[in-house]
Amino acid sequence: xxxxxxxxxxxxxxxxxxxxxxxxxxxxxxxxxxxxxxxxxxxxxxxxxxxxxxxxxxxxxxxxxxxxxxxxxxxxxxxxxxxxxxxxxxxxxxxxxxxxxxxxxxxxxxxxxxxxxxxxxxxxxxxxxxxxxxxxxxxxxxxxxxxxxxxxxxxxxxxxxxxxxxxxxxxxxxxxxxxxxxxxxxxxxxxxxxxxxxxxxxxxxxxxxxxxxxxxxxxxxxxxxxxxxxxxxxxxxxxxxxxxxxxxxxxxxxxxxxxxxxxxxxxxxxxxxxxxxxxxxxxxxxxxxxxxxxxxxxxxxxxxxxxxxxxxxxxxxxxxxxxxxxx
Amino acid sequence: xxxxxxxxxxxxxxxxxxxxxxxxxxxxxxxxxxxxxxxxxxxxxxxxxxxxxxxxxxxxxxxxxxxxxxxxxxxxxxxxxxxxxxxxxxxxxxxxxxxxxxxxxxxxxxxxxxxxxxxxxxxxxxxxxxxxxxxxxxxxxxxxxxxxxxxxxxxxxxxxxxxxxxxxxxxxxxxxxxxxxxxxxxxxxxxxxxxxxxxxxxxxxxxxxxxxxxxxxxxxxxxxxxxxxxxxxxxxxxxxxxxxxxxxxxxxxxxxxxxxxxxxxxxxxxxxxxxxxxxxxxxxxxxxxxxxxxxxxxxxxxxxxxxxxxxxxxxxxxxxxxxxxxxxxxxxxxxxxxx
Ligand SMILES: Nc1ncnc2c1ncn2[C@@H]1O[C@H](COP(=O)(O)OP(=O)(O)OP(=O)(O)O)[C@@H](O)[C@H]1O
Ligand SMILES: Nc1ncnc2c1ncn2[C@@H]1O[C@H](COP(=O)(O)OP(=O)(O)OP(=O)(O)O)[C@@H](O)[C@H]1O
Ligand code: SF4
Ligand SMILES: [Mg+2]
Ligand SMILES: [Mg+2]
Numbered sequence: 001x002x003x004x005x006x007x008x009x010x011x012x013x014x015x016x017x018x019x020x021x022x023x024x025x026x027x028x029x030x031x032x033x034x035x036x037x038x039x040x041x042x043x044x045x046x047x048x049x050x051x052x053x054x055x056x057x058x059x060x061x062x063x064x065x066x067x068x069x070x071x072x073x074x075x076x077x078x079x080x081x082x083x084x085x086x087x088x089x090x091x092x093x094x095x096x097x098x099x100x101x102x103x104x105x106x107x108x109x110x111x112x113x114x115x116x117x118x119x120x121x122x123x124x125x126x127x128x129x130x131x132x133x134x135x136x137x138x139x140x141x142x143x144x145x146x147x148x149x150x151x152x153x154x155x156x157x158x159x160x161x162x163x164x165x166x167x168x169x170x171x172x173x174x175x176x177x178x179x180x181x182x183x184x185x186x187x188x189x190x191x192x193x194x195x196x197x198x199x200x201x202x203x204x205x206x207x208x209x210x211x212x213x214x215x216x217x218x219x220x221x222x223x224x225x226x227x228x229x230x231x232x233x234x235x236x237x238x239x240x241x242x243x244x245x246x247x248x249x250x251x252x253x254x255x256x257x258x259x260x261x262x263x264x265x266x267x268x269x270x271x272x273x274x275x276x277x278x279x280x281x282x283x284x285x286x287x288x289x290x291x292x293x294x295x296x297x298x299x300x301x302x303x304x305x306x307x308x309x310x311x312x313x314x315x316x317x318x319x320x321x322x323x324x325x326x327x
Numbered sequence: 328x329x330x331x332x333x334x335x336x337x338x339x340x341x342x343x344x345x346x347x348x349x350x351x352x353x354x355x356x357x358x359x360x361x362x363x364x365x366x367x368x369x370x371x372x373x374x375x376x377x378x379x380x381x382x383x384x385x386x387x388x389x390x391x392x393x394x395x396x397x398x399x400x401x402x403x404x405x406x407x408x409x410x411x412x413x414x415x416x417x418x419x420x421x422x423x424x425x426x427x428x429x430x431x432x433x434x435x436x437x438x439x440x441x442x443x444x445x446x447x448x449x450x451x452x453x454x455x456x457x458x459x460x461x462x463x464x465x466x467x468x469x470x471x472x473x474x475x476x477x478x479x480x481x482x483x484x485x486x487x488x489x490x491x492x493x494x495x496x497x498x499x500x501x502x503x504x505x506x507x508x509x510x511x512x513x514x515x516x517x518x519x520x521x522x523x524x525x526x527x528x529x530x531x532x533x534x535x536x537x538x539x540x541x542x543x544x545x546x547x548x549x550x551x552x553x554x555x556x557x558x559x560x561x562x563x564x565x566x567x568x569x570x571x572x573x574x575x576x577x578x579x580x581x582x583x584x585x586x587x588x589x590x591x592x593x594x595x596x597x598x599x600x601x602x603x604x605x606x607x608x609x610x611x612x613x614x615x616x617x618x619x620x621x622x623x624x625x626x627x628x629x630x631x632x633x634x635x636x637x638x639x640x641x642x643x644x645x646x647x648x649x650x651x652x653x654x655x656x657x658x659x660x661x662x663x664x665x666x
Contacts, residue, residue, distance in 0.1 A: 219600075
């Protein structure tokens with residue numbers, strides 16, 4: 001058997017009035033069971049669109065225009081709508097920033113959970129209730145028996161996100177895609193949810209794709225990281241490598257601009273300018289207008305991801321040879 | 328406390344919101360008698376603190392703990408239920424809007440969402456001119472133009488863009504423009520409520536640097552509200568920690584991060600995600616945050632606190648100054664049973 005998930009040369013476009021825009025450009029990565037991948041990058045980099053592609057939730061005007069997604073050795077693009085629907089929310093679950101994307105405000109937690117179970121498994125209603133209860137316990141919801149009869153609005157934001165995770169677990173998925181699951185939550189609650197997701201990957205034998213703009217959070221949880229910029233992966237590798245030995249000037253810039261570790265009150269390193277929008281992606285390397293080590297080639301040629309060493313670390317930059325740390 | 332040495336002094340400030348709705352919504356029949364129920368959000372409860380000239384005082388705490396309400400009450404945007412606010416020793420919380428005018432230029436505010444706070448129908452020049460002309464009707468137009476150019480330059484927005492509209496700028500540039508607008512009237516004190524939360528990491532650093540530069544160049548005093556505790560550690564002089572509308576700890580940034588004293592501060596700081604630190608041992612809080620509508624008796628933190636005992640359930644802990652200069656409101660600390 002191959003990887004749990006293998007994304008190959010994925011390309012996603014949005015068909016707009018003035019033509020097609022490429023939102024995701026030639027992205028490839030793999031994920032194994034129990035493995036945790038962090039997708040990081042700033043707003044508009046293409047993190048969510050990548051996540052949505054995996055569960056085939058890209059809706060018009062967006063469409064997958066190239067590449068393939070293999071999940072448990074099946075090519076998702078070759079599945080019928082029915083088969084895909086079965087896979088989504090069964091073998092693959094998605095968690096969103098806003099728990100109310102998943103929760104129905106007018107149904108009790110118990111009703112929503114048992115309905116999900118009954119839609120996917122042939123069990124009795126009372127068995128479905130037992131499964132719901134078991135999952136609520138797994139995500140450490142206090143007094144889970146009581147929660148079953150409550151409505152979403154009776155729960156705090158952190159509790160709701162735990163309930164969403166419990167719902168995601170109902171069908172024993174092998175992959176969870178979590179898109180900014182704690183961005184709206186306080187740090188104390190975020191820490192608890194991150195612990196939980198990590199623990200579940202091990203106990204439930206699941207793969208996790210954690211999408212977030214927060215490098216610090218990702219570095220605590222994941223095994224490997226893919227940094228996205230303007231629709232492409234510009235650097236990827238084991239988490240320790242990316243954090244301690246970033247090679248792409250953008251990744252370096254991101255890490256250096258974080259306040260942690262610096263002398264308090266000193267000026268932060270800043271990356272000049274901002275990420276281009278899809279309509280004005282520059283020729284050559286998309287980062288070149290903001291780059292400080294660029295050369296003439298960066299204006300002409302798109303840099304491909306290149307493996308840097310034996311540690312599965314690769315970066316897409318023409319100028320790495322000029323980089324001190326390369327020697 | 329010598330109020331005239333402080334830029335701002337806040338004493339026992341209380342701000343409640345009545346969210347009962349109309350009279351009919353408030354009425355119900357109990358045991359055959361009509362009863363009137365009011366629903367009060369106790370957003371800020373008995374907060375006392377001072378802000379020294381030139382410092383950055385940050386306010387932290389979870390969502391809904393009253394940070395923005397505290398700031399707005401200080402600025403006179405909300406009338407307090409009780410308590411007092413002093414600006415350089417002058418009491419300002421009970422002033423009429425006319426009497427408040429001279430203080431309005433001294434105190435400015437920057438918001439999280441620069442888009443919502445900038446008038447979309449005005450170009451940058453008008454956005455920047457407006458507050459100056461409002462507060463100084465006799466100012467000459469060439470003086471205004473000069474001032475606009477000076478401030479745009481300071482915040483790093485090219486003055487030749489002054490005829491553009493807010494939607495033509497990126498989020499980071501819009502935040503620069505709202506900082507520029509605040510600086511136009513030469514304020515002494517700026518409240519920045521989540522000024523970088525809506526911005527990308529690479530842009531956050533630009534704005535934080537700008538705020539630090541402006542403070543240095545103009546001797547500004549900041550009240551900074553942000554949920555990013557790494558940012559707080561980097562830019563603050565002192566930090567106030569709030570929980571359910573109450574002040575639980577106030578200390579210099581060094582003291583607070585090196586030796587947090589209040590059980591809530593300890594939990595909060597232990598949960599900060601740090602780059603490359605795997606599975607930190609953060610303190611797990613039990614229970615759930617009560618609502619500010621039903622404020623718990625005693626210490627507002629007691630139902631989540633691992634150190635709570637009977638005294639905590641009935642008696643409100645007072646804010647106490649420790650030898651280190653830290654202020655903390657906790658019975659266990661006062662009794663010397665928690666370090
Ligand atoms: N429905 C749509 N129509 C047109 N363009 C879209 C649509 N959805 C997304 N895009 C574009 O695709 C790009 C990638 O968006 P995506 O939502 O994946 O970014 P992201 O990395 O998740 O950002 P964020 O951190 O803000 O969530 C953006 O430029 C966005 O404008
Ligand atoms: N205008 C208002 N009317 C009624 N209730 C309000 C009003 N403003 C704030 N509140 C309530 O007062 C409490 C404190 O709110 P506040 O906005 O000050 O919190 P905060 O600490 O700034 O939170 P956040 O981090 O989410 O911005 C909350 O319970 C809130 O719902
Ligand atoms: S006063 Fe009691 S309940 Fe409150 S923080 Fe201190 S020990 Fe905990
Ligand atoms: Mg997104
Ligand atoms: Mg607020």
